[in-house]
Structures are given as C-alpha cells and as structure tokens.
Amino acid sequence: MARKILCVAEKPAIARAVATHLSGGSFQTHSIRGNQYVKNYEFDFNFGGPWGNCSVTMTSVIGHLTGLDFDRQYKGWMSCPPGALFEAPVQEDVDKDKLPIAENIQNQARYSKALFIWTDCDREGEHIGSEVRNQAKKGNARIEVKRAKFSNTERAHVLQAARGPVNLDEYQANAVAARIELDLRIGAAFTRLQTLQLQAVAEILKEKIISYGSCQFPTLGFVVDRYLRVKNFKPETFWGIKVMLQREGKKVNFLWKRVHLFDRVAVIMMLERCLIAKEANVVKVVQKPKSKWRPLPLTTVDLQMMGSRFLRIDSQTIMKVAEALYTKGYISYPRTETDQFDKAIDLKKLVEKQFPDNSWGQYARELIDGKFRTPRWGRNNDKAHPPIHPVAWVSPNQLNANEKKVYEFVTRRFLACCSDDAKGQGTDIEIQYGEEFFHANGLIVLERNYLDVYVYDKWESSQELPTFERGETFEPTEANIFEGKTTAPNYLTEPELIGLMDANGIGTDATMAEHIAKIKDREYVVTNKRGSGRTSVEELIPTRLGIALVEGYDNVVSGLPNSISLSKPFLRKEMELRMLEICAGTKTRQDVVQQSLDMYREVFIHTQRRIDMLKTACRKYLVDDATS
DNA sequence: GCAAGGTC
Numbered sequence: 001m002a003r004k005i006l007c008v009a010e011k012p013a014i015a016r017a018v019a020t021h022l023s024g025g026s027f028q029t030h031s032i033r034g035n036q037y038v039k040n041y042e043f044d045f046n047f048g049g050p051w052g053n054c055s056v057t058m059t060s061v062i063g064h065l066t067g068l069d070f071d072r073q074y075k076g077w078m079s080c081p082p083g084a085l086f087e088a089p090v091q092e093d094v095d096k097d098k099l100p101i102a103e104n105i106q107n108q109a110r111y112s113k114a115l116f117i118w119t120d121c122d123r124e125g126e127h128i129g130s131e132v133r134n135q136a137k138k139g140n141a142r143i144e145v146k147r148a149k150f151s152n153t154e155r156a157h158v159l160q161a162a163r164g165p166v167n168l169d170e171y172q173a174n175a176v177a178a179r180i181e182l183d184l185r186i187g188a189a190f191t192r193l194q195t196l197q198l199q200a201v202a203e204i205l206k207e208k209i210i211s212y213g214s215c216q217f218p219t220l221g222f223v224v225d226r227y228l229r230v231k232n233f234k235p236e237t238f239w240g241i242k243v244m245l246q247r248e249g250k251k252v253n254f255l256w257k258r259v260h261l262f263d264r265v266a267v268i269m270m271l272e273r274c275l276i277a278k279e280a281n282v283v284k285v286v287q288k289p290k291s292k293w294r295p296l297p298l299t300t301v302d303l304q305m306m307g308s309r310f311l312r313i314d315s316q317t318i319m320k321v322a323e324a325l326y327t328k329g330y331i332s333y334p335r336t337e338t339d340q341f342d343k344a345i346d347l348k349k350l351v352e353k354q355f356p357d358n359s360w361g362q363y364a365r366e367l368i369d370g371k372f373r374t375p376r377w378g379r380n381n382d383k384a385h386p387p388i389h390p391v392a393w394v395s396p397n398q399l400n401a402n403e404k405k406v407y408e409f410v411t412r413r414f415l416a417c418c419s420d421d422a423k424g425q426g427t428d429i430e431i432q433y434g435e436e437f438f439h440a441n442g443l444i445v446l447e448r449n450y451l452d453v454y455v456y457d458k459w460e461s462s463q464e465l466p467t468f469e470r471g472e473t474f475e476p477t478e479a480n481i482f483e484g485k486t487t488a489p490n491y492l493t494e495p496e497l498i499g500l501m502d503a504n505g506i507g508t509d510a511t512m513a514e515h516i517a518k519i520k521d522r523e524y525v526v527t528n529k530r531g532s533g534r535t536s537v538e539e540l541i542p543t544r545l546g547i548a549l550v551e552g553y554d555n556v557v558s559g560l561p562n563s564i565s566l567s568k569p570f571l572r573k574e575m576e577l578r579m580l581e582i583c584a585g586t587k588t589r590q591d592v593v594q595q596s597l598d599m600y601r602e603v604f605i606h607t608q609r610r611i612d613m614l615k616t617a618c619r620k621y622l623v624d625d626a627t628s
Numbered sequence: 629g630c631a632a633g634g635t636c
Binding site for chain 1 (some may be wrong): 629630631632633634635636
C-alpha cells in the first residue's frame with residue numbers, strides 16, 4: 001500500500017489547481033460534510049526523493065481556521081473595566097463555520113504519513129499553515145509536517161514545489177500571532193472605553209458603536225487631516241511675468257523661471273528691467289529625445305488606485321471583481337506587492353494568449369513580431385506573488401460589465417509593460433530678458449509604442465515651436481505682469497487615501513478597501529461627488545463625529561511627552577517593525593506583545609484620565625454645533 | 629455590540 005500524503009491549501013481554488021497539475025488532470029473529487037466549497041481531491045503522485053510514489057489527498061481551508069477571543073467571562077461589555085482587556089485571558093478557537101473543515105483535516109491526517117502545507121507564501125499564509133498543522137496533529141500526533149513553497153500555480157513551478165518541500169517558518173507564524181493578539185486587545189479595549197463613555201454625550205451617539213482599530217483610526221486621521229487643510233486654507237495673491245512672441249505665424253508663450261512671487265512691487269521692478277533691456281537673448285536651444293516610460297508591472301495597490309481613477313469602480317468592488325477573474329483562471333492572484341516579473345515567467349507566451357482579442361490582439365501580435373521589450377523592474381517584491389497579469393484570454397461576452405473593464409485594464413497594462421517606452425522629440429528654449437530667465441518647451445511625439453494599447457495614459461504633441469537659434473536676440477511681442485491666487489487643496493479622494501495608507505503601512509493590499517468601507521459604515525466619513533459627468537471624482541469628507549474623535553484624541557495627548565495621537569499612523573508602524581523583528585528572530589512573540597501592550601496601555605491610561613477632552617470635542621461638534 | 633487578517 002502506497003504511503004499517503006495530505007496536502008492542504010489556503011483556499012479551494014488553489015487546492016484544485018495544484019491537484020490538477022500533480023495528478024496530470026485525473027483525480028477523484030469528494031465533497032466533505034458541512035462545507036460546500038471545500039473538496040478533497042484524490043490521486044497518485046511521485047514526489048521523488050525519500051517520499052517516492054504516494055497516494056495524495058489534496059484539500060484546503062478557507063483562510064484562517066481559528067479566531068482569538070476573550071474568555072467567556074470577559075465577553076460582556078459590562079463584565080470588566082475596558083482596561084482589563086489588556087490582560088484578560090484569551091483563547092484561540094476554531095470558528096464555528098470552520099469546524100467541518102478542521103474535522104476534515106483531522107480525519108484525513110489519521111491515515112497520512114505526512115502533511116504538506118500549501119498555503120500562500122506570505123506571513124498570514126505561514127500562520128494559517130500553523131493552524132492547519134495543529135488540526136492535523138490532533139488527528140495524528142506523529143504526522144510529519146512539511147511546507148510547499150510556491151508563488152504561482154504555473155505547472156512546472158507547482159511540481160518543483162511538491163518535490164522540494166521546506167519547513168514551516170515559525171517566526172513568521174509567531175509574528176502574525178502577535179498581531180492578532182494585539183489587534184484584539186487594543187481594538188476591544190479602546191472601542192469599549194470610547195463607546196461607553198461617549199454614548200451618553202449626544203443623542204445621536206446613543207445606539208452607536210464607536211469603534212477603534214489600529215488601522216481604521218489612522219485611515220480616519222488622513223481624511224480629517226486633509227479636511228482641516230482645506231478648511232483652514234487662506235488664499236494668497238501672487239504675481240508673475242509672462243512673455244509672448246509672435247513668429248512665423250505662431251504664438252510662443254515663455255514661462256518665467258521663478259514661476260511667481262508673492263511680492264507685487266518686486267515683480268513690477270523685475271518686469272521694468274526687462275522692458276528697459278528691450279531685447280531678449282536666446283541663451284539655450286536644446287533638441288533632445290524625450291520618452292514617456294511604460295508603466296511598472298501591476299500591484300494590488302496600483303490596481304485599486306488606477307481603478308478608482310480610470311474605471312470609476314471603488315477599491316472594494318475592484319478587488320471583488322479581480323478575485324472573481326482570478327478564481328475563473330483569467331488573471332493571476334490579485335493581491336500582490338510585487339512589481340517585478342520573475343525571469344522564469346514566459347512573458348511572450350502570455351502575450352500570445354491575447355492574439356484572439358478583437359481590441360488588442362493585433363497589438364499583441366506586433367509585440368511578438370519584434371516589438372516585445374522586457375518589462376521594467378520595480379522596487380517591490382513580496383516574494384509570494386508575481387505582478388497581476390492575464391493568464392488566459394477570455395471573450396468579452398463571457399464577462400459582466402465590471403469584469404470586462406477590470407480584465408481589459410489588467411491586460412492592457414500587461415501588454416504596455418511588455419512594450420517600448422513612448423518616444424518623442426523635445427525642444428527646450430531658454431531666453432534671458434533683462435536679468436530674468438524664461439523658457440518655452442515643445443514636444444513632438446514620434447513613436448507612441450505602449451500608448452497605443454495603454455489608453456489610460458496621455459502624452460500629446462504640443463503646438464510646434466518656430467525656429468530659434470542660440471545667441472539670437474528679439475523683441476518680445478508682449479511682456480506683462482499677471483496676477484493669480486493660490487487655491488485650496490481638494491478633499492481626499494479614494495486613490496489618494498489608498499496611496500497614503502500604502503506609504504504608511506496601514507492595512508494590507510487586501511484590507512485597505514475594507515478599512516475605508518469601515519469608517520464609512522461607522523459614520524466617521526461620508527463620500528461626496530465632486531464635479532459631474534466623466535470627470536467627477538468621489539471625495540471623502542469627515543463627519544462631525546469623525547472630526548470630534550480626531551480632535552479629541554489629539555487633545556488627549558497634546559502636551560504629553562512621547563505620546564502619539566491614535567489618529568496618526570505612528571503606533572501601527574511601530575507594531576509592524578516589531579513584527580519584522582519576530583520574523584528576523586531577534587525578538588520573541590511574548591516580548592513584542594508585552595512591549596506593544598505597554599505602549600498602548602500608556603495611551604489608554606492618558607485617555608481615561610483625560611476622557612473629558614474627548615467628551616468636550618464630541619459635545620462641541622455633535623451638540624453645540626449640530627444646528628449650524 | 630469590540631480588531632485585522634485570511635477567503636466564499
């Protein structure tokens with residue numbers, strides 16, 4: 001009887017894909033009791049080396065199996081003071097709806113010699129792997145545990161992963177365990193404290209949950225921050241000099257090197273010196289090739305930002321649609337931070353798959369006929385997933401409207417990455433007029449290249465400039481002073497917010513959209529449509545409650561040394577750094593949990609002590625001011 | 629009734 005190996009993936013789609021490759025396409029499918037998504041696939045596979053030919057059961061979980069929660073006696077909101085949640089005992093249990101999946105793993109482990117873990121190759125995947133191991137050991141304490149390391153479900157790569165298993169990375173699993181405990185304790189403690197304290201302040205807060213989370217609050221902070229900058233903005237008048245020349249029937253506007261100044265008298269004096277000089281002198285005529293770079297390989301954050309901007313689909317919807325396209329096998333895994341294509345991926349083969357398309361098939365053909373270029377190399381690599389790209393062609397009539405848009409975007413972006421930069425000829429002319437310098441720039445687009453397929457970028461030829469020669473002089477047709485006013489920044493848009501979250505390490509590519517949805521749901525922010533028609537954008541504006549919370553917390557810590565407001569991303573960033581230390585093996589999980597809890601406990605104590613600051617802010621915006 | 633992170 002062949003040895004049996006149990007394989008467990010992070011999600012059903014991966015279990016199926018891996019089973020397909022390992023079995024060569026012939027496997028038996030069995031449903032499990034109690035869950036309609038998880039299946040067991042059975043087949044034989046030769047793992048080579050010490051394992052040899054084995055009978056395999058390939059199955060999956062559906063994300064995390066377990067959740068952490070407080071012991072029963074701490075679950076009631078009145079059961080203890082909120083601060084006690086920093087120490088209250090916690091317990092890890094299999095989620096109720098995951099029990100059949102855990103049981104399936106226990107049962108299958110009973111007859112297996114070894115467990116191969118096929119979770120995603122990232123930090124959370126390592127933790128999910130440890131959850132799977134715990135269940136398997138319950139069924140069979142002596143089962144040997146290995147981990148398959150793979151970052152895409154391309155056939156050769158999967159076979160390689162199966163034949164070269166490694167060990168689970170306990171450090172990474174521990175880092176996630178620390179994160180889970182911290183998020184729970186800190187989130188629950190602050191949420192209970194502020195909800196219980198603030199509900200009584202205003203009528204409209206009576207039934208509300210006023211949640212705190214280490215991600216949702218900094219997200220709110222960004223929105224409020226921008227709102228205050230808009231609100232406190234004072235326009236300033238500026239002045240500048242513009243110079244115009246008519247030559248060869250063309251009007252050339254020269255821009256001032258100083259752009260503009262805030263001192264009118266000074267600008268007038270400068271202009272007068274120009275006028276006295278009468279003649280302007282051409283000091284520079286440069287013709288040089290210009291190029292507009294093709295985009296970088298597509299990451300999740302970029303997909304969400306571009307999606308909001310060009311497809312007019314909000315980031316949460318984008319991710320749902322991308323997930324569906326992935327599950328159906330049309331695009332690669334849509335959650336990735338990587339903007340580098342691994343050298344091992346056969347990009348040309350992927351381009352060829354797009355030949356049948358009516359809109360960009362011809363373009364794909366031209367790439368293969370000689371225009372193909374190796375994509376640019378970005379700076380990020382999560383070592384888990386490749387950039388988002390199409391893996392198979394799909395006819396548009398197989399897709400719904402949103403799927404069509406997202407698939408088209410992913411594909412055009414991919415083809416653009418494999419194209420040459422756009423090329424053009426630029427002309428820079430600089431003149432000296434009196435003591436001031438001015439310049440005019442011209443552009444002729446010579447080769448559009450990637451722009452032909454990547455319709456989201458614009459690069460247009462400017463009006464052609466007349467001929468100038470270095471050293472020549474001319475008398476400008478006009479030289480005037482102009483006046484302008486600085487304008488207020490706009491409210492934050494969703495793509496801008498995602499950019500800020502990304503830059504500050506708030507949330508993951510998969511959860512950023514959820515945090516934004518959460519602060520809308522909690523009524524900390526609302527969205528408003530700016531402009532109309534095709535150019536309209538959704539902007540985020542904090543509610544009175546949102547402003548009150550940020551102002552309240554800023555007041556709670558103001559004047560205190562080393563205390564950073566909860567509305568700022570700093571504390572979360574700190575936590576992230578400590579997780580990295582666990583991964584590196586320089587700190588233990590217990591150290592990090594204790595250290596981080598101490599840090600947040602200090603803020604918590606200040607908040608309790610100065611709770612009136614929070615209450616006052618809420619009263620100010622929700623009671624006194626509520627009618628204005 | 630609390631969080632954030634997986635995924636359906």
